[in-house]
Amino acid sequence: MKNIADGMYQILGEGAFAVLAKAQALEREGKKILHFEIGQPDFPTPQHVKEAGKAAIDENFTGYVAADGILELKAAIQDEIEVTRGYRPSTNQILILPGAKPGIYFTMIGTTNPGEEIIYPDPGFPTYESVTKYIGATPVPIPLKEENEFRLNPEDIAQKITPKTKLIILNSPQNPTGSVMTKEELLKIAELSEENNCFVLADEIYSKMLYDEEFYSMTVRDEAKERSILLDGFSKSYSMTGWRLGYLVGPKMLIEKLGILLINSISCTTSFVQRAGIAALKGNQDDLFNMMKAFRKRRDAIVKGLNEIPNISCLTPQGAFYAFPNIIKTGMTSQEAADHLLHNAGVACLPGTAFGSCGEGYLRFSYATSVETINHAIERIKESFQ
Ligand SMILES: Cc1ncc(COP(=O)(O)O)c(C=O)c1O
Structure with a gap:
């Protein structure tokens, strides 16, 4: 085949979709995965x-x-x-x-x-x-x-x-x-x-x-x-x-x-x-209002939980529905930490490097999931580091 256009070699995929595919492969093997990788609200359209x-x-x-x-x-x-x-x-x-x-x-x-x-x-x-x-x-x-x-x-x-x-x-x-x-x-x-x-x-x-x-x-x-x-x-x-x-x-x-x-x-x-x-x-904006109320509870739960895990610290996000904890003290790279959590804790999140090289040392959790799932994930993450 002839070479395709040069620009085609420059476009990159998106980390979230790659991790979702890996997580789904594990689910097909019967593993229970808690999902924090995809950036979409888990609420239905109003x-x-x-x-x-x-x-x-x-x-x-x-x-x-x-x-x-x-x-x-x-x-x-x-x-x-x-x-x-x-x-x-x-x-x-x-x-x-x-x-x-x-x-x-x-x-x-x-x-x-x-x-x-x-x-x-x-x-x-x-x-x-x-x-x-x-x-x-x-x-x-x-x-x-x-x-x-x-x-x-x-x-x-x-x-x-x-x-x-x-x-x-x-x-x-x-x-x-x-x-x-x-x-x-x-x-x-x-x-x-x-x-x-x-x-x-x-x-x-x-x-x-x-x-x-x-x-x-x-x-x-x-x-x-x-x-x-x-x-x-x-x-x-x-x-x-x-x-x-x-x-x-x-x-x-x-x-x-x-x-x-x-x-x-x-x-x-x-x-x-x-x-x-x-x-x-x-139309009525109640669904948006209620969604943000739920996101606030989830944000507070995930930030508190992440900060309780040794070697992990997390600032409180002021907007959107992403937490971006610092994992430098674990001694792992972002990619290693994301792989570790997927395989050993059954928690799917993204390495900070999926968003550029300055994301090294961080993970991204999309907290578009219930407080129960968040608390469950925090327990699993804690155990995985013991
Ligand atoms: C910063 C930012 N801009 C744009 C988009 C794309 O939004 P849409 O799904 O409407 O194309 C996203 C989706 O994740 C985003 O995070």
Whole structure:
């Protein structure tokens, strides 16, 4: 066979899916595995959202729709951004996508040429590094430090920014650490992006998943008109991972071009799923409220439990549903510790290195599971180290 395209050798898989496959292989052998690897809420999609999707299918709303998204959903997103971010984008600043992830990919290829630099957090969502390499851009990972509670430090960005920097990617609340950046830090990065004339992608997929702090979007500064690009979606807040629905809000000219890219690649986002999205944003928010109440209990249980295990320490995450314990004192690498827990404790979690080399010394637990399962896992982990 002829060689495939060079970029294909640069894209990486995602650790969560690899560990899930290993865990499922053990389950087929009859082992009981407790799952902490996949980043998806264990709650069903809210009933009224499911009903809206079903009704749209029954009404035969099943054909192609406008490539950039149906107007009714765009209107709901305008209201949503006005209430949650403090500004009202125009409809031609909004692009509806099948999930948030394509928004990362589209923004990266839509803003950055080969040889230009992309700044992103390490550890961070694996797509940032993978797509940077795929498009031939230069990765500039910024280490997130535990002593800074895993928040991206604007000073570190200032040191790494160059005339070639084209895009800065932020993610708050953050995957995999659960950190939440302060308003001051976010504003400092907005200033840096203005001084250095680069784009900023604010990946805000966990914007509704904060425990104590108020959510702040740095995109309010230019109202996503000049250089900031907001990414959000329905997967996490509304337990809609499999529906595939997300959106970008950004500068008109970029959004228009990305819409054309979308026509050429996807055609449009599934029509009836968009109707379900309207119900999610406009309908009753009790399910989200109750889910976050449950996540808070789980967070407290897992952080307490992990801190009781000798040689493991864990900060309290401020957002999302991930715990990121330090395992350096166990003497194992992240990969060794994750393998040890899978085989000797029957607990599936991810090595911190699945999120970049600065994740060495850490594990990621997605606590999208019951408090009972969390407590059971903690007991098994304790025993496995005895
Ligand atoms: C930081 C971050 N961005 C984007 C996504 C992708 O979301 P979606 O499932 O809507 O594509 C995820 C999912 O895990 C994520 O953690």
